[in-house]
Amino acid sequence: MDTLMLSRLQFAFATFIHFIFVPLTLGLSILVAYMETKYVRTGDETYKKMAKFWGKLFLINFALGVVTGITLEFQFGTNWSRYSMYVGDIFGSLLAIEATAAFFLESTFIGVWVFGWKKLPKKLHAACIWIVAFAANLSAVWIILANGFMQNPVGYVIRNGRAELDSFFAVITNGFAWSQYIHTVVGSYVLAGFFVMGVSAWHLLRKQNIDFFTRSFRMGLGFALVASFVVAIQGHSHGNEVARIQPAKLAAMESHWETGTHVPMYLLSFPDEKNERNSVEAIGIPSMLSILAFSDPAAEVKGLKDFAPEDRPPVALTFLSFRLMVGLGTLMIILTVWGFLKRKNLLDNPGYLKLMIWAIPVPYLALQAGWAVAEVGRQPWIVHGLMRTKDAVSPIAASQVAVSLAAFVVVYLLLAALDIYLLAKFARKSPA
Amino acid sequence: MDLGTIWFILWGVLWAVYFILDGFDLGLGTLLPFLAKTEDEKRTFYNAMGPFWDGNEVWLITAGGVTFAAFPATYAVMFSGLYSALMLLLFALIIRGVCFEFRSKVESPAWKKLWDTCLFIGSFAPALLLGVAFANIFKGIPIDQDHIFQGTLFTLLNPYGLAGGILFVLLFAHHGALWLAIKSEGSLRERAFAMAARLWPIMAGWIVLFLVFSMFATNLFSNYLRWPLLLAILLIPVGGLVMTKVYAAKARAWAAWAASAAVIGGTALFGVMGIFPALLPSSLSPAFSMTIENSASSPLTLSIMLGVALVFVPVVIAYQIWNFRTFRHPVTKDDLEYEEAY
Numbered sequence: 109m110d111t112l113m114l115s116r117l118q119f120a121f122a123t124f125i126h127f128i129f130v131p132l133t134l135g136l137s138i139l140v141a142y143m144e145t146k147y148v149r150t151g152d153e154t155y156k157k158m159a160k161f162w163g164k165l166f167l168i169n170f171a172l173g174v175v176t177g178i179t180l181e182f183q184f185g186t187n188w189s190r191y192s193m194y195v196g197d198i199f200g201s202l203l204a205i206e207a208t209a210a211f212f213l214e215s216t217f218i219g220v221w222v223f224g225w226k227k228l229p230k231k232l233h234a235a236c237i238w239i240v241a242f243a244a245n246l247s248a249v250w251i252i253l254a255n256g257f258m259q260n261p262v263g264y265v266i267r268n269g270r271a272e273l274d275s276f277f278a279v280i281t282n283g284f285a286w287s288q289y290i291h292t293v294v295g296s297y298v299l300a301g302f303f304v305m306g307v308s309a310w311h312l313l314r315k316q317n318i319d320f321f322t323r324s325f326r327m328g329l330g331f332a333l334v335a336s337f338v339v340a341i342q343g344h345s346h347g348n349e350v351a352r353i354q355p356a357k358l359a360a361m362e363s364h365w366e367t368g369t370h371v372p373m374y375l376l377s378f379p380d381e382k383n384e385r386n387s388v389e390a391i392g393i394p395s396m397l398s399i400l401a402f403s404d405p406a407a408e409v410k411g412l413k414d415f416a417p418e419d420r421p422p423v424a425l426t427f428l429s430f431r432l433m434v435g436l437g438t439l440m441i442i443l444t445v446w447g448f449l450k451r452k453n454l455l456d457n458p459g460y461l462k463l464m465i466w467a468i469p470v471p472y473l474a475l476q477a478g479w480a481v482a483e484v485g486r487q488p489w490i491v492h493g494l495m496r497t498k499d500a501v502s503p504i505a506a507s508q509v510a511v512s513l514a515a516f517v518v519v520y521l522l523l524a525a526l527d528i529y530l531l532a533k534f535a536r537k538s539p540a
Numbered sequence: 541m542d543l544g545t546i547w548f549i550l551w552g553v554l555w556a557v558y559f560i561l562d563g564f565d566l567g568l569g570t571l572l573p574f575l576a577k578t579e580d581e582k583r584t585f586y587n588a589m590g591p592f593w594d595g596n597e598v599w600l601i602t603a604g605g606v607t608f609a610a611f612p613a614t615y616a617v618m619f620s621g622l623y624s625a626l627m628l629l630l631f632a633l634i635i636r637g638v639c640f641e642f643r644s645k646v647e648s649p650a651w652k653k654l655w656d657t658c659l660f661i662g663s664f665a666p667a668l669l670l671g672v673a674f675a676n677i678f679k680g681i682p683i684d685q686d687h688i689f690q691g692t693l694f695t696l697l698n699p700y701g702l703a704g705g706i707l708f709v710l711l712f713a714h715h716g717a718l719w720l721a722i723k724s725e726g727s728l729r730e731r732a733f734a735m736a737a738r739l740w741p742i743m744a745g746w747i748v749l750f751l752v753f754s755m756f757a758t759n760l761f762s763n764y765l766r767w768p769l770l771l772a773i774l775l776i777p778v779g780g781l782v783m784t785k786v787y788a789a790k791a792r793a794w795a796a797w798a799a800s801a802a803v804i805g806g807t808a809l810f811g812v813m814g815i816f817p818a819l820l821p822s823s824l825s826p827a828f829s830m831t832i833e834n835s836a837s838s839p840l841t842l843s844i845m846l847g848v849a850l851v852f853v854p855v856v857i858a859y860q861i862w863n864f865r866t867f868r869h870p871v872t873k874d875d876l877e878y879e880e881a882y
């Protein structure tokens with residue numbers, strides 16, 4: 109295993125673990141803020157208990173999001189120094205803005221919120237958690253603008269052997285990046301909704317604190333229902349952009365090999381990368397891929413064979429991740445619609461409630477699969493069309509990376525396990 | 541003054557502010573096993589840092605982010621070159637970060653002891669590593685003509701580097717003791733002042749030793765010999781060193797802490813101005829150093845980032861000051877009984 113492979117594994121692992129905890133932060137912060145606002149508006153103590161109960165789970169989760177996040181900023185420099193030198197003019201600025209505008213806000217006001225229940229007037233205290241929610245969702249803007257630059261580089265000029273900023277406006281209005289952003293945060297809202305529903309369902313099945321958890325379940329449901337439709341519809345339009353801007357990625361997502369028009373979509377398909385074909389191709393819907401990718405059955409969809417083998421992303425991983433994401437996304441729409449239909453008599457539907465407990469991991473898997481599509485599908489590029497991943501790695505000894513990778517695996521898995529243990533423990537407690 | 545120089549100064553200031561702020565909670569964590577005797581006293585340590593530690597740590601993220609944004613080649617060489625040291629720092633910060641949230645969540649002495657140990661390691665190790673790293677930056681590290689670091693972690697653990705590590709541990713521990721004096725009452729407060737008083741002569745002596753060592757091991761003084769007026773900057777740490785003892789003797793905790801902040805900030809600025817215009821001097825040849833000139837971002841980026849900084853940093857400072865003012869009172873028994881307390 110060389111420095112490149114180890115660094116790629118390390119970055120992927122560190123990011124996947126970080127992204128277990130981030131989506132819940134993005135969505136649950138909004139839900140908790142909403143609960144506390146209902147308390148401030150109505151004076152109903154149940155809403156205060158809800159803000160504290162779900163807030164406690166929020167904080168347990170938030171801690172892991174924070175610590176795993178520091179790693180990522182370090183890692184661009186430690187393992188991807190050549191990348192950092194090449195795009196730092198643009199990419200570094202976006203990260204610095206993320207810290208200055210968002211991280212400070214989030215980390216300061218979470219401290220005030222945690223310690224200020226008795227010290228601050230009610231409205232100001234509620235405002236604090238809204239600020240945290242805003243700041244978390246704002247930080248996602250900047251990091252995804254940064255990733256968006258990697259996917260669809262804009263506003264730059266190649267000068268002095270590197271990509272230099274040419275138009276800050278172009279960089280921050282990169283439509284591809286904003287599309288990714290909306291897709292990511294709305295997907296996070298689905299996850300937060302499912303988390304709240306699943307935990308609530310656990311209590312409702314045991315007929316504990318029925319009013320409290322029915323209110324919670326309905327809030328999670330409303331949030332997840334709207335979000336799961338939006339994320340699918342908007343995801344489709346983002347797919348159109350990928351088809352246009354990253355045709356090799358689109359081809360890999362669909363395991364589509366031969367360029368053509370009226371391209372069908374095969375519901376059952378499996379790539380055979382070595383032979384540049386699919387070993388399985390069944391249940392084809394005529395022209396469906398052309399329609400989905402370009403809204404036109406006659407549209408030409410480029411196949412993987414149109415690209416030199418060294419310019420193609422890993423097909424199987426991209427393809428399977430994409431199908432997993434779409435399949436789970438569909439499942440989540442079904443589950444939220446079902447919940448909406450049963451919202452008035454949840455207790456009479458223990459089967460559904462039990463299903464919703466088991467459904468908690470579903471959005472987690474979907475979101476990770478989505479990022480796998482985005483990042484694996486972008487290969488072999490680290491900056492699409494400009495720099496290859498293999499040219500981006502730091503000139504350092506593989507042994508150093510092997511050690512750090514091993515350390516990440518051990519430490520992260522331990523901490524993640526502990527965090528999940530604590531989440532489960534406090535999720536099961538009766539609210540005060 | 542050109543953009544590169546402006547950003548060099550801001551870069552130095554960011555590191556100085558980071559050391560001043562995270563310095564007190566890293567110091568406090570280092571002192572935990574020495575000063576906290578009872579469970580309530582241990583909890584006082586955690587709650588003394590509670591509202592602040594995360595906001596303090598973001599100054600590190602920002603210092604790193606600004607290094608990336610304003611001097612990307614330096615960021616790249618620094619972080620990849622000092623790989624092992626930075627990874628150790630990172631892991632230490634990770635295990636520290638979870639202690640606050642995890643410790644109170646299980647009613648088991650073994651569990652609490654585990655996280656107390658993690659807090660200590662996660663506070664002492666970063667202080668030591670940051671000191672080692674910055675001392676090596678002051679001294680110069682073996683970067684070659686391709687800006688590749690020709691050394692290992694052990695290269696950094698040279699006598700001057702270790703002296704820097706001990707310096708930071710002493711500075712932060714002293715700083716943390718004074719923070720504890722601000723945020724505690726009764727016997728713990730007395731012990732906090734006593735610890736600060738015990739550390740002061742060791743710290744003062746070590747500062748002198750480090751300055752003398754710097755004259756021989758580094759080129760830090762060359763800028764000062766060229767522009768002797770710059771030596772005025774030493775008034776800050778020296779003045780702070782004197783005043784922190786004076787105020788502490790009068791049990792004026794906030795004033796003593798502020799003076800301690802001046803010691804830390806002044807020392808950092810003294811070092812940074814000593815390496816100007818290099819950000820990462822090379823011990824192999826000055827021609828191989830990472831400087832403003834060979835690592836700065838484009839003028840467009842530097843000017844946009846300056847605008848961003850001028851808008852946001854004052855706002856950040858304002859609400860962080862508000863945070864400190866809101867939670868300026870000592871941690872009381874009532875505070876420990878507060879439902880959300882650590």
